[in-house]
Amino acid sequence: MTAAMRTMSVDQPSAHLRVVSEQSAPSTTSGINLSGVSKTYGTGDGKVPSLRPLDFHINDGEFFVVVGPSGCGKSTLLKMISGLLPPTTGEIHVDGNKVTEPHGDVGIVFQNALLLPWRNIINNVLMPIDMKNLPRADYMDRAKQLLKMVGLEGFEKKLPWQLSGGMQQRASICRALVHDPKIMMMDEPFGALDAMTREKMNVELSRIQRTTGKTILLITHSIPEAVFLADKVLVMTERPGGIAAIYDVPLGRERTLDAMANPIFIDLVARIRKHFMTNSALD
Template sequence: MNAAMKAMSVEPVTAHLRVVSEQAAVNDTSGITISGVSKTYRTRDGDVPSLRPLDFHINDGEFFVIVGPSGCGKSTLLKMISGLLAPSTGEILVEGKKVTEPHGDVGIVFQNALLLPWRNILSNVMLPIDMKKLPREKFLDRAKSLLKMVGLEGFEKKLPWQLSGGMQQRASICRALVHDPKIMLMDEPFGALDAMTREKMNVELSRIQRETGKTVLLITHSIPEAVFLADKVLVMTERPGGIAAIYDVPLGRERNLDAMANPVFTELVARIRKHFFTQSALD
């Protein structure tokens, strides 16, 4: 073993990792602030708690990833931030404004691309513009620029079935960004892709976030995916979901797949995994 390898082997990797305070940055009106937010569903058989009260803050331009087991309330939280669902307690602030209804500051990407089969790729990307009745001419060039940015230039007139799953998901990311929202919410966006395509899409998404500077909130079951993409990772408990920990990811923002061999990456993945093996396995 050479001297460099010896130095790497004895370096205290743990010193690079930091658990972030779970409390929201109450004095910061930028970004997303979650204060005492919980959710309980009312059913015929009684109340079903989904989320325990949560407090955390997402900074402007931050890539924030939530990882947790199925049924812990990850998607519920995303819907509340978008304004599609009201919290049972607490409040959500986006840029200092309380979220009480669906708002135009978010773009949403789902697990499946959900492209309309009868519309070509450019028309699918322009769908939010048509629905919001925004000036089409103003946003058409933006749509084409986004498609070029994700490597889909020349595919504007293709129908969804003529594209691979990864290409369709790239088009859905363009659709989420076309109206220039401040925030992109992503619900397991690559869960339906094969492993190799998923890795490529992780690299692509990291690049898109750097180039656009958008605030991204992504939820996933994959611990390596969470650590690879995030500036911060929030680890959730089983239902009713609560915050087990929030970790800084002390890796540079410009990442490629070689980052997965970094000792800081592997130790943080192992540390997060321990949260679930003390409860039950992730799906």
């Protein structure tokens, strides 16, 4: 039934597009594995189902993008994988370990940069180190290096409000990377930025992922952004959220903005958009 559902509103896939309906024996000891994970908010009569049972697997080092209409439970999904929110049913495993509490091996980037206004940039980047009670001195070089990587060299002593929105968001990406987590979770990280900055940030993020080899789970509203960044795109249905389809993106790792003119890119964007058109649910 699930397999039928996933291809329901989609034409027969073209040769270069593979709908990953059943994954071939996902490894349970590496990557992120979700089995039967669902979430229902509230109790008694006020029960609001947010997510239908989900089963999928994210491999190590994969750039995994979730795209879906607003209110489909994307952020809930991210919080559950981070261990901030317990699932109502099902289990989440990261590297074979069941997630029951925040596991610390993740870096999170939200839509807002959420920098602490009383800390300067370098101290904001070092915040995970303080939270984990690790020696700051060991990570100072790494923090500076990360800031250099995202073009914020020389801004270490500035306070957040002295930086533009795009710069703040880049600082928050450094913060998510400073403790060298295996996984990076991004909840509409560029949603608050203007279109031009957003494209730049996409290219930068793509480069960061290539150079660091992190597993990235990114959530977005934007279909082109999803396809541009992803190795795999998970398309979600309307609330309560479920899996409409999972697509491989056969565009190779090295991507520039030119990739957006690639017929495969255009085809895939159109195909994903169709999911929402038929449900007329894209806000």
